[in-house]
Ligand SMILES: C[S@@+](CC[C@H](N)C(=O)[O-])C[C@H]1O[C@@H](n2cnc3c(N)ncnc32)[C@H](O)[C@@H]1O
């Protein structure tokens with residue numbers, strides 16, 4: 034059996050990308066600064082070094098020599114839920130990727146022949162406050178869209194013959210989530226992008242999108258089973274007359290009041306769970322109660338975020354049938370491990386820490402399936418590396 038091709042995974046987090054790449058047949062070595070996230074990856078059986086990518090030497094020559102790299106730099110400088118200062122944000126991870134890449138190729142010119150970068154869609158979008166006038170007056174220092182066009186792409190073009198960025202929707206690849214991310218594939222030759230396997234409606238060879246209800250079948254069980262995760266209470270009371278749920282598109286206003294569970298009729302013969310979520314983010318805590326949710330049980334989840342702000346969902350709602358009508362009993366936020374399932378992780382993935390730490394690990398992750406389909410699409414391009422890889426493996430101790 035030939036050894037698997039190794040991937041150096043920068044900004045590895047809790048291991049979403051690495052898990053998917055392993056499923057595609059690669060071996061991975063991840064680098065992650067956050068000790069807890071790195072520990073999650075190790076507990077999941079992945080190789081993760083706790084190190085700061087600023088310190089390139091810490092990555093180790095054997096790892097830097099890897100022919101395939103993955104990088105998921107932090108999204109805060111580009112995300113539409115932040116200030117979007119792009120290159121002016123000190124958390125910008127692109128310069129670290131370029132520095133590590135240059136150092137690796139100084140050690141071994143054949144290092145990093147293929148690089149896949151994952152980023153939020155905001156990296157492509159201009160920021161009106163920067164005054165760039167949608168790129169007419171480029172401001173690469175203050176606008177993500179200008180930074181991408183005038184800095185990131187040219188930097189990649191200098192280092193790779195082929196560079197292409199595409200926005201992919203995770204639901205189109207069987208992830209139960211409408212998560213859109215930009216993937217930038219860089220290499221020595223054109224990349225054959227993976228075809229979608231799913232669509233909103235099943236047509237031809239395409240399967241229908243996987244829904245929240247299908248991904249979380251255990252939600253049909255009572256929500257009493259899980260009250261705590263990461264040490265904090267999850268349940269919130271219903272402090273308003275319980276509206277009827279069950280009709281697709283029904284709107285709700287969620288309560289932000291902290292408190293104990295509202296006790297429902299636990300013995301009711303017909304209980305069920307639905308999931309509510311989506312709705313426009315009111316951007317301010319004071320306006321949180323204005324957020325409108327809808328029943329999302331029968332569609333893929335909205336994007337799973339790294340922070341749980343205000344009353345942002347999704348929520349699970351338990352209902353019972355009274356006189357033929359479904360009436361809400363209880364409501365709680367989805368737990369990190371349930372959100373993990375909506376990202377495509379196994380339900381028992383070893384998330385660590387308190388609830389916000391777990392939330393961050395889950396929401397930061399690349400859905401493993403996305404890394405897997407991109408990794409599988411890359412495999413045929415790597416056959417020419419085989420001979421080379423074997424000699425590199427034996428000379429550097431890479432496994
Ligand atoms: C978008 S998340 C990565 C998610 C990960 N690829 C996954 O699939 O689970 C970005 C990660 O970069 C880490 N990070 C940020 N700056 C770093 C640095 N200088 N060195 C190492 N890790 C860093 C953060 O702690 C965070 O976990």
Ligand SMILES: [Zn+2]
Pocket residue numbers: 158159160163165166167168171172176177178179180
């Ligand atoms: Zn711009």
